Amino acid sequence: MGESLIELKNINKTFDANTVVVEDFSLEVKKGEFITFLGPSGCGKTTILRMLGGFELPTSGQILLNGEDISNLPPNKRPINTVFQKYALFPHLNVYDNVAFGLKLKKMPKAEQDDKVKRALEIVDLEGFEKRDISTLSGGQQQRIAIARAIVNEPEVLLLDEPLSALDYKMRKEMQIELKSMHKKLGITFIFVTHDQEEALTMSDKIVVMADGEIQQIGTPEEIYNEPKNLFVADFIGESNIFKGTMTGDKLVRFCGAQFECVDDYKKGMVIDAVIRPEDIVITTPENGKITGTVLSSDFKGTFYIVVVQSGKNEIEIHNLKHFEPGTKVGLNIDPDNIHIIPYDMTINHYDGRLSALNEEGMVTVQFEDFALNADPVKIYAAMGINAHISEDGMALLDENDVQLSVEGLLVDASFAPSDAQMSDNAEAGVVTGNIISFIYVDDHYRYTVRSKSEEDYIVNDEDLWNQGDYVSVMIPEDKVTYEIIEEQ
């Protein structure tokens, strides 16, 4: 791969002042690469593509093409062409005039136009369709014309905005292969947007996994699949079993009630999430397995069976070529290579708040952005190793030497474990409300991310299945919250 062609530098995009769509997006695209933006709908992948095409302008940041800043150039001044999601073919023009649209604007001689249109139609396998009306073409044919219309201009970069999403399964498979070979033939840079992980894995040289307007991971399809950087990527790309565990020694990890060898080296005692692909778990006899369990179900999926095994509290999904009768006792083994360890994110559920003045009971209210909690200031100082007590008049907090400690306005960091928080669909039940933006299945429960109106995220564990987008309130038990003083005033 040659030198870098496009550079995106710290791109931010916000709509209506406070909706952040893309956050601090930086990326380098090399000449001739096939790069895919992959993510769930609403993750900002299309917005990035539209900024590259010139249909949206970044709120801040720079887009460089061959080292030149093109951030504010209109679409017609960029050597970039787009294949739109719903093709956007001009219904009042025939195939020839659609494909030649860009060439005519360049005032190219007619003979040259004819020649280029003919070649573009050959590339997309629709020779002789020049005179056809757009409305007489099938979806797949329209798709090809849209590609021909874009590549006939010989752009340096071709942007494809979910171009295959409107096609049926078989057609889509076919077009994936054709697009890939077209990319090889043309040698230009393809930037492809999709929410279909299989499509991304099949076609790309490099995948950019996005969620929430941020890059989660950049890598080759193999890297993304085999070495997911975080739980989101592990969960979004392919099927995954996720178990919570701890490092028990040098390249040793414990989860599901057993110890396993692994290839990742982390500190002993560290809390981790272990990610194991369903096809990487080997089913054997109970005596030979590290984990034992009972088969719950076994469903035929064409090329394999989905076998679900209950082991202790955990439900483990396995893709296996053989069928197992439900109720069978089995043993499970996992190769060290196939255990992917992701350090457990300890930064979750941390919120900054300020203390109020002492009330009559010697307690304080801690005010956070979204909610307020009652807390005991003596306990807050105790966590710092300061033995505090309330003065006799109840007006001040004093340390061992009767020196007054600051209370009102004190900035603290509050944290609580996802397992201590609870969710309810009763908006009044909790201290903060928001919508579930994502969830993953870990061990025997779901781990939900609830986003409040002020864009704070709350991680909550729950055994029940909720839906993405559900409006819930989060209950935070006051006795389970630990405080740390950030600064003294």
Place this chain on the structure above:
Amino acid sequence: MKGNWFSRKQLAIPYIMFLILFVVLPLIVVLYYAFTDGDGNVSFENFLHFFQNGKTVGTLVYSVIIALITTVVCLLIAYPVAYILAKGSFCGKHAFLMLFVLPMWINFTLRITAMKEILTVIEGNLAYYQFFNTILCMVYDFLPFMILPLYNTLTKLDKSLIEAAHDLGADKVQVFFKVVLPLSVPGIISGVTMVFLPSMTNYVVLDMIYNSTYIMGSLIGSYFSAYDWHNGSVISIILLAMIFVVTMISNRFTDGDDASAERARRL
């Protein structure tokens, strides 16, 4: 089928009755009068009478000219208005659209009376600019009928087509002439149909501001009020023929287009 109270055929009866009573029968009556003389004999005398009379042919030409100019002026005013309304994103857009549509809710003779009063105040004597005043009142009367179909077509215009044209190298002017204008043809046709045909026969405007009858519609009225059914019917037939021709032409234009054209035409 069980559960259906009436069959399709039974449900069609009231409409068929209506069509027979108010469309087919009157048409037959008009045709009968147009092609017969006073004694009930078949004759083309009435048509000859119409086309040999300089005054009636003059009225026909005058009507067509007024209708043409009204249509063109309406189109020139309505297109930019509809375009700004459809594509712009300023606040109060709907209020702005209402301002143009609101007069439609007032009886048009009232509107014309109001216009007449305003013009009298401005011009003093309406006799000076007869033609101008006629066109002005007609445009005032028919403008909403041009704006609405155009607005509808333009709002339904797929934004990605405009983006695609930009993407392929067209600047704003080229996008307009190569994509927006051709794709709004169905709206233009339906607007033109809705303005041109009625303005050719709309004698009330002329009648109210000048008490004059030099327009096709009023000619029919004047014959009928003199109990000359034959000549009046001839003019009706001529108008009907013209409407038929215009509709055929506009259908020809919109036939090749897609569903959006279909929708625009039904407006």
